[in-house]
Amino acid sequence: MIRFAELLDTLLFTPGRNGKLRLMVEYFRTTPDPERGWALAALTGGLVFGQAKPAQIRALVLERIDAELFGWSYDFVGDLAETVALIWPERPGANRMPELTEIVEALQLTSRAGAGRLLEAWLDALDATGRWALLKLVTGGLRIGVSARLAKTAIAEFGQVDVGEIEELWHGLSPPYQPLFAWLDGQGARPSTEDKPVFLPLMLANPLDEADLAALDPADYQAEWKWDGIRVQLSARGGEKRLYSRSGDDVSGTFPEIVAELPDGIVLDGELLVGSFEAVAPFNDLQQRLNRKKPTPKLLQDHPGFVRLYDALWLDGEDLRALPLSARRQHLETWYCAAPRPRLDLSPILPFTAWDELAALREGARDRGIEGLMLKRAASPYLAGRPKGPWFKWKRGALTLDCVLMYAQRGHGKRSSLYSDYTFGAWRGIELVPVGKAYSGFTDEELLRLDRWVKEHTVKRFGPVREVEPGLVLEIAFDSVHRSTRHKSGLAMRFPRVHRIRWDKPPGEADRVESLEGLMAE
Amino acid sequence: MSAPRPESWIRTTPAGLYVEPGGFHIDPMRMVDRAIITHGHGDHARPGNDKVLATAETLAIMRARLGERAGKSLQALRYGETVRIGEVDVRLVPAGHILGSAQVVLDWRGSRVVVSGDYKRRADPTCPPFEPVPCDVFITEATFGLPVFRHPPDHHEIDKLLQSRALFPERVHLVGVYSLGKCQRVLALLRQQGYQEPIYLHGAQLAMTELYQSFGLEFGDIRPALGVPRQDLAGQILLAPPGVAADAKLPDPVIAMASGWMRVKQRAKQARVELPLVISDHADWDELCRTMLEVEAPEIWVTHGNEEALIRQASLYGLKARALSLVGFEGDET
Numbered sequence: 010m011i012r013f014a015e016l017l018d019t020l021l022f023t024p025g026r027n028g029k030l031r032l033m034v035e036y037f038r039t040t041p042d043p044e045r046g047w048a049l050a051a052l053t054g055g056l057v058f059g060q061a062k063p064a065q066i067r068a069l070v071l072e073r074i075d076a077e078l079f080g081w082s083y084d085f086v087g088d089l090a091e092t093v094a095l096i097w098p099e100r101p102g103a104n105r106m107p108e109l110t111e112i113v114e115a116l117q118l119t120s121r122a123g124a125g126r127l128l129e130a131w132l133d134a135l136d137a138t139g140r141w142a143l144l145k146l147v148t149g150g151l152r153i154g155v156s157a158r159l160a161k162t163a164i165a166e167f168g169q170v171d172v173g174e175i176e177e178l179w180h181g182l183s184p185p186y187q188p189l190f191a192w193l194d195g196q197g198a199r200p201s202t203e204d205k206p207v208f209l210p211l212m213l214a215n216p217l218d219e220a221d222l223a224a225l226d227p228a229d230y231q232a233e234w235k236w237d238g239i240r241v242q243l244s245a246r247g248g249e250k251r252l253y254s255r256s257g258d259d260v261s262g263t264f265p266e267i268v269a270e271l272p273d274g275i276v277l278d279g280e281l282l283v284g285s286f287e288a289v290a291p292f293n294d295l296q297q298r299l300n301r302k303k304p305t306p307k308l309l310q311d312h313p314g315f316v317r318l319y320d321a322l323w324l325d326g327e328d329l330r331a332l333p334l335s336a337r338r339q340h341l342e343t344w345y346c347a348a349p350r351p352r353l354d355l356s357p358i359l360p361f362t363a364w365d366e367l368a369a370l371r372e373g374a375r376d377r378g379i380e381g382l383m384l385k386r387a388a389s390p391y392l393a394g395r396p397k398g399p400w401f402k403w404k405r406g407a408l409t410l411d412c413v414l415m416y417a418q419r420g421h422g423k424r425s426s427l428y429s430d431y432t433f434g435a436w437r438g439i440e441l442v443p444v445g446k447a448y449s450g451f452t453d454e455e456l457l458r459l460d461r462w463v464k465e466h467t468v469k470r471f472g473p474v475r476e477v478e479p480g481l482v483l484e485i486a487f488d489s490v491h492r493s494t495r496h497k498s499g500l501a502m503r504f505p506r507v508h509r510i511r512w513d514k515p516p517g518e519a520d521r522v523e524s525l526e527g528l529m530a531e
Numbered sequence: 532m533s534a535p536r537p538e539s540w541i542r543t544t545p546a547g548l549y550v551e552p553g554g555f556h557i558d559p560m561r562m563v564d565r566a567i568i569t570h571g572h573g574d575h576a577r578p579g580n581d582k583v584l585a586t587a588e589t590l591a592i593m594r595a596r597l598g599e600r601a602g603k604s605l606q607a608l609r610y611g612e613t614v615r616i617g618e619v620d621v622r623l624v625p626a627g628h629i630l631g632s633a634q635v636v637l638d639w640r641g642s643r644v645v646v647s648g649d650y651k652r653r654a655d656p657t658c659p660p661f662e663p664v665p666c667d668v669f670i671t672e673a674t675f676g677l678p679v680f681r682h683p684p685d686h687h688e689i690d691k692l693l694q695s696r697a698l699f700p701e702r703v704h705l706v707g708v709y710s711l712g713k714c715q716r717v718l719a720l721l722r723q724q725g726y727q728e729p730i731y732l733h734g735a736q737l738a739m740t741e742l743y744q745s746f747g748l749e750f751g752d753i754r755p756a757l758g759v760p761r762q763d764l765a766g767q768i769l770l771a772p773p774g775v776a777a778d779a780k781l782p783d784p785v786i787a788m789a790s791g792w793m794r795v796k797q798r799a800k801q802a803r804v805e806l807p808l809v810i811s812d813h814a815d816w817d818e819l820c821r822t823m824l825e826v827e828a829p830e831i832w833v834t835h836g837n838e839e840a841l842i843r844q845a846s847l848y849g850l851k852a853r854a855l856s857l858v859g860f861e862g863d864e865t
Contacts, residue, residue, distance in 0.1 A: 095679035
């Protein structure tokens with residue numbers, strides 16, 4: 010436990026990613042099993058104990074410390090776990106310091122009432138850093154600036170394998186990960202994932218530079234719509250089913266209606282959308298589902314989810330990733346057509362012979378649920394990560410609208426002294442109504458000039474916000490527009506940014522709310 | 532005849548703690564005729580007093596820092612020797628804080644008051660240890676007067692520094708230390724722990740360290756950091772004042788800081804310290820409590836710091852205790 014506590018402590022203070030990686034690699038290299046495995050579980054958020062509540066910890070410390078002294082101390086320190094860790098009266102030699110493994114195993118076997126006495130004995134045995142780590146561990150949330158991904162990267166670096174390999178194995182493993190460490194130590198075989206619903210790392214696309222199109226042969230590529238949902242992976246093997254987000258988080262609980270439909274023996278790649286096959290709902294509706302860990306019956310009914318499939322990584326017990334895309338697609342279609350499922354459909358392939366045709370298709374794509382086009386090399390195997398070349402995303406051109414600056418707010422970080430967050434509006438009759446907010450799209454010089462303009466044209470102040478006179482037109486670029494209650498106009502833009510500052514344009518000539526409504530995806 | 536009540540002869544004035552039958556102040560905040568100075572830190576040893584009494588070491592520090600303004604007439608008093616000022620017998624006793632630091636023991640008509648100044652109880656290779664003196668009133672500092680402050684053993688913290696250096700051998704370790712006292716203590720602790728590489732010092736540190744050397748203290752190979760090519764500092768330890776340490780223009784330094792405040796992680800984090808070292812020249816909570824009991828004083832007066840908690844603890848011990856509000860002390864170390 011002490012080594013683990015010291016690791017957490019140094020990770021907390023080490024600012025850089027590389028420094029953190031080095032600390033973790035060193036720890037994994039020098040710590041025996043199963044201790045390092047439990048540490049890995051803690052770092053990846055895989056250890057959750059429900060037994061210790063803050064009130065219980067406070068009660069424990071007040072058995073030892075005068076309430077007034079504790080109160081002064083808590084005021085000063087401001088964090089319960091840390092205050093208790095620091096104030097706990099030492100009893101040198103009271104007990105042997107527990108290992109992390111003992112703590113985890115004991116907590117897994119104990120009730121809430123029993124947990125208090127266990128904690129007390131451990132607090133007596135540990136030093137201040139050990140107590141801090143213990144309390145952070147049992148109350149949940151280490152908050153030391155290490156993501157699960159970074160911990161997995163450290164494990165990969167430790168075993169000198171690609172982090173994709175770790176991701177691929179991850180969901181088939183459980184703490185304390187002894188087979189994983191044995192393999193990384195060169196002492197054992199790669200853990201088998203044969204019959205487990207693992208997450209296979211995704212293949213990602215690069216943005217298309219249109220200038221490069223000329224060098225590409227249209228005959229080599231397959232085109233699909235780029236759907237405006239979230240990328241997911243469906244994994245069902247060995248009788249277990251999972252839905253993973255693109256980073257490998259298990260989101261099965263959020264979309265039970267989809268998981269229920271999965272037959273065994275598949276790993277599929279697709280876009281999670283809500284609505285129906287014929288009418289995809291706007292991204293905002295999907296967002297409502299994503300905000301809920303478990304959907305309410307009403308949410309399920311109003312915004313049913315489905316997955317539009319575009320690739321197959323594993324079908325009928327066979328790994329397809331080494332096959333070319335065209336062959337994988339064949340497998341996918343054969344499999345799907347044999348037994349269509351209500352929550353799954355296929356992303357269609359768009360026929361084309363020349364790039365011009367695609368460009369026209371992309372320009373015309375204003376349908377709800379479409380963000381642009383995907384170009385995938387038909388011969389490409391499925392490669393984890395973002396390889397250069399085989400896959401491109403070709404987002405549709407942005408929409409633009411001339412809006413009038415209404416409010417400005419100070420930014421954060423290095424912009425904290427400048428008015429850098431802008432709320433803008435469009436005309437409705439003689440009234441200006443807010444339609445969006447933008448923080449980006451201008452140069453540092455432009456920012457300075459905007460900041461000066463705001464300060465010189467302020468009419469009212471509300472704390473950090475200034476209302477300005479309607480005198481400056483901003484040409485705003487955005488991807489799409491949807492209904493929303495966030496702004497008074499009842500509309501919200503997706504990804505708005507300042508396209509140009511129209512110092513020259515009179516505000517009366519800016520656009521009207523009706524124009525924005527006309528751009529709304531139908 | 533019973534001894535006079537302490538508050539009848541020692542009181543606070545705008546200039547600070549005043550000993551009436553002796554006609555002198557202790558660590559005055561304003562210029563006075565006669566002052567006794569406990570130690571050389573700037574918030575205790577201020578310029579412009581007429582007659583100044585302190586240990587020879589403290590006087591040397593004052594002369595180095597304040598020059599002519601250290602005082603018109605400087606009188607050195609050895610630890611343990613008694614001198615009568617007015618009607619009061621004055622004795623200086625080691626406080627264990629920094630070189631030359633002293634408690635002031637005051638005797639008048641059978642009543643004894645001890646002013647601790649700043650102090651600590653653990654061993655410090657750069658000054659003699661604190662001696663508890665039984666008294667009627669003990670006036671104690673309370674910088675770390677909260678039970679969350681328990682300084683770990685020094686060697687544990689120095690180990691942390693040496694381990695970090697082993698882990699990051701290509702990075703310079705820039706340790707923020709107060710120029711007077713902390714700097715020399717950290718040097719001495721590093722040497723005690725067997726570290727024999729050169730240690731680089733910022734200009735301000737160097738002058739004060741040379742003064743320590745003139746009192747016979749040795750620190751091994753110390754060098755000015757100024758003018759040393761950056762690449763030669765890779766893997767080395769460099770001591771600098773805290774403010775300088777934070778914005779040093781060095782490539783990828785490990786920013787360390789040696790201070791009792793580093794015990795609280797959020798404080799260290801806010802100061803953007805990567806390697807907090809809990810090394811303090813002030814007594815921690817346990818030392819403060821232990822000292823209150825060892826001096827056997829029925830009454831404790833608490834000055835600069837977190838007075839409330841220490842007063843509460845004194846009352847739990849059954850001692851009379853109150854806050855002695857003295858403005859002007861920073862009550863912290865950085």
